[in-house]
Amino acid sequence: MRLSNSRTALISIVLLAPAATAQSPKKLPDGQPNMQGTYTRAGVKGLEANPPFNPIDPGEKNPLSVSNREDGLGPYPRIFGQGGNVLRGGQQRVERRLGIVFPEDRKLPWRPDEDAKRRQFLLEMNPAKDLKHVELNSRCALPGLFEGEDGNNPYTILQPPGKVVIVYDYNHTSREIDLNRREHFGKNIRLFMGDSLGHWEGSTLVVDTTNFNGHVAYSREIPYLSEDLHTIERFTMVDENTIEYEVTIDDPKLFTGPWKVAGSFSRVAQGVESLEFACAEGSQTLQNIFGLPAATR
């Protein structure tokens, strides 16, 4: 592994130990900077400058939807504040770079025909014309890197040797970032969460992800990205409670160039745990949109 050279690690510990600041996170036995813990995420689904009509989640107007139950058995107790900042309390409010940061005017470099196609696609999502036009999150599938309920649902980072695993509270999702493998899988392996290879550059985890399946959304306004999506994410520990996040989104099928989104992860109060977020098990959304298929009538 690139950064596990024990001599380098030892030297840096010796040199930095007296000045042990927040910028030098503690190291794990395999040499990885320790960013383990539970965080909430903000900013990762930024709005572009000229967004199209935001389609309404059919679930929100649907009395049987799991997201709208009033019997107290909703999918998640509402104990988290927006952005996760409420929980720790007492800390200074810090302005961070959030949302689309490149291009600075937030005008995404859409290929004009692809922009037209997605605007038409959005119009056909409510009511959904067919299964393909149902918002992916309403189908309880893995959400990809961007969807996953910013603000309310915690993320837990685990770092066993040679890996970084991010466990989303949202829909029992998890993703693994492999720190040892150097080559992505072949083109026939297509994944909702992509194939993520990472390495550490100081206290920044850099993650290169490809092999997406063409189903995952960026946001309500960008309901799909293509199979050619290639992301480079940078997770930087800026203090013991904060990870700054930046992702470069390169999808040459839809855009003429890459664009960038910034966000942050804030550590939640000690003792906060993820709860089970079952999704498909209680969802009536598809039945309500389309009616019952013959096989289940």
Next chain:
Amino acid sequence: MRTCRAGPSVQRRLMRKFQFRIPLQLFPFVFASLWFFTASASAQSPAALPRTADGKPNLNGIWQVLNTAAWDIQDHGGELGIPPGLGVVEGGEIPYQSQALAKKEQNRAKRVTADPAEANCFLPGVPRATYMPYPFEIVQTSDNIAIRYEFAHALRMIPVNGSKHAEGLPSTWMGDSRGHWEGDTLVVDVANFNDETWFDHAGNFHSDALHVVERYTMTSPNHILYEATIEDSKVFTRPWKMSMPLYRHVDKNAKLLEYECVFYLQEERYKNAPFK
């Protein structure tokens, strides 16, 4: 990763000692006895296991059963689409209360459409998640152990920090798991289940009083003995137990992929939608 080298170094030391004293024709016997000595030592000595930096057996990796318990945890013959297999229940019998046994038979009769996991892609529960015919990955750190299952991206987070079961929460599909180490065995206490999951495709079931204690004991670098004790006073007359080996995926580049069961099921069910 720390691995113990006791076996090979003992072997080297013995070889040095006997290097010039043993007649050549005795060498096969010496090697055979050395092999026996080191092999039996590594089978019996827990020190031969791969270990994490904090000294625990290192369970990190991708694992899977090689059995047919997902279809039926008891002895069963083959049927179309159902591979035959020997049971994993200790003693063979599941101690159902009499009414519960009738319900199991009802479940079995409608299993093709009613099996929550196989037919509906719901979270498989515990212990069934372990023996679904899909791999799973153990992600082990000192305070938390996550298990990521390929089937339906099921997931468990197992705190191993001395915390107790959460109270007052809605019941769950995968249960609330709390782990601790007993020597080299990871013991996971799982409670707060709902009554929605089945143990297998044969309709074996439980109530929301289910309590499972799992034991993960590494028996070699590539094998874990998995044991699950099942307790449910509403359904069974006494606790009972299943056990099975877990096998490590040793393939180069082994990686958990995605079996998005519910997504595929929707593609099939709603391919001609809308229906109204």
